[in-house]
Amino acid sequence: MMDTKKFFALLLGILVALAAVSCQTDEDELPVDDEVIQQGGGDSEFGNSLVATYNVSGTQISLTQAGPASSGFYNTARQQEFWSFFTGLIPSDMWPQITKLTLYADDEDGTAAYVAPINENDLSKWEMGWNLAYVWDSNQELVKGETAFTAIHEFAHVLTLNAGQVNVSASACSSFHTGEGCSNNNSYINAFFQQFWTDIYDENKAITNDDGYLAFYQKYKNRFVSEYAATNPGEDIAETFAVFVVNNLPSGNSVADQKLNSLSEQEALVNMRQRIRENIDFNINLNAIGEARSSRAGLKTKHSHF
Numbered sequence: 001m002m003d004t005k006k007f008f009a010l011l012l013g014i015l016v017a018l019a020a021v022s023c024q025t026d027e028d029e030l031p032v033d034d035e036v037i038q039q040g041g042g043d044s045e046f047g048n049s050l051v052a053t054y055n056v057s058g059t060q061i062s063l064t065q066a067g068p069a070s071s072g073f074y075n076t077a078r079q080q081e082f083w084s085f086f087t088g089l090i091p092s093d094m095w096p097q098i099t100k101l102t103l104y105a106d107d108e109d110g111t112a113a114y115v116a117p118i119n120e121n122d123l124s125k126w127e128m129g130w131n132l133a134y135v136w137d138s139n140q141e142l143v144k145g146e147t148a149f150t151a152i153h154e155f156a157h158v159l160t161l162n163a164g165q166v167n168v169s170a171s172a173c174s175s176f177h178t179g180e181g182c183s184n185n186n187s188y189i190n191a192f193f194q195q196f197w198t199d200i201y202d203e204n205k206a207i208t209n210d211d212g213y214l215a216f217y218q219k220y221k222n223r224f225v226s227e228y229a230a231t232n233p234g235e236d237i238a239e240t241f242a243v244f245v246v247n248n249l250p251s252g253n254s255v256a257d258q259k260l261n262s263l264s265e266q267e268a269l270v271n272m273r274q275r276i277r278e279n280i281d282f283n284i285n286l287n288a289i290g291e292a293r294s295s296r297a298g299l300k301t302k303h304s305h306f
């Protein structure tokens with residue numbers, strides 16, 4: 001009896017996978033491991049993979065929902081282990097906008113983490129979501145290097161897209177439009193965009209599929225700190241900031257190096273870099289992180305938020 005059920009479950013899985021892949025070819029644009037999403041998704045979208053949701057106030061979290069996946073490996077102790085790692089890495093006064101935490105576990109979802117405004121009309125409050133399937137390895141050890149890189153990347157989104165940087169209610173926009181709203185003239189992301197993106201942005205926006213993103217990256221490789229950075233200006237500044245924090249400053253003069261150096265000219269960012277680096281007492285291997293992310297890119301079929 002179980003065998004028959006398993007067979008049909010497997011068959012259904014294959015059919016769903018085939019449908020998802022063909023859908024991805026047509027519509028899914030980004031070979032991504034994380035995304036900035038437009039709206040906070042309802043909890044139900046995670047189904048059985050939901051671990052828990054929390055309200056966040058600084059380092060304090062309070063449970064708002066325990067999901068089906070909280071009873072096994074991703075129990076309360078591991079949820080707390082993850083949260084202690086995150087808050088121990090990036091000081092909480094640097095992300096007052098994060099007011100909700102969503103934890104889920106789905107190793108078939110290539111997305112490692114995301115951030116999203118809780119309400120699209122208010123960029124002062126953000127939800128942060130984490131796929132815990134990529135936080136622990138097969139030896140049940142927390143993967144510190146990649147989790148730290150992802151954490152700094154997500155933090156960089158909140159830093160560059162929050163209400164102090166981006167205006168959701170501007171009627172016209174002559175600076176960079178982030179998707180959430182119009183960036184302030186003196187915002188981090190607008191400065192970055194004006195210096196590094198104006199000549200290639202139209203070409204980037206015209207890309208419609210994964211092959212196009214790969215070709216764009218390869219064409220302008222010396223401009224980007226990673227393949228994923230070439231996705232769009234928002235991902236570029238998040239990737240650049242994460243590399244800026246974890247690496248030594250560059251000695252070369254490629255455009256990617258110029259981007260890193262442009263961040264090092266801003267005192268507030270240098271201070272944040274220093275404060276995060278004081279908490280890094282483990283190795284971060286960017287090559288290994290890149291390989292792990294690439295291996296997952298093709299898995300992304302569900303939870304596509306734009």
Ligand SMILES: [Zn+2]
Nearest residue numbers: 034035235238
């Ligand atoms: Zn991102």
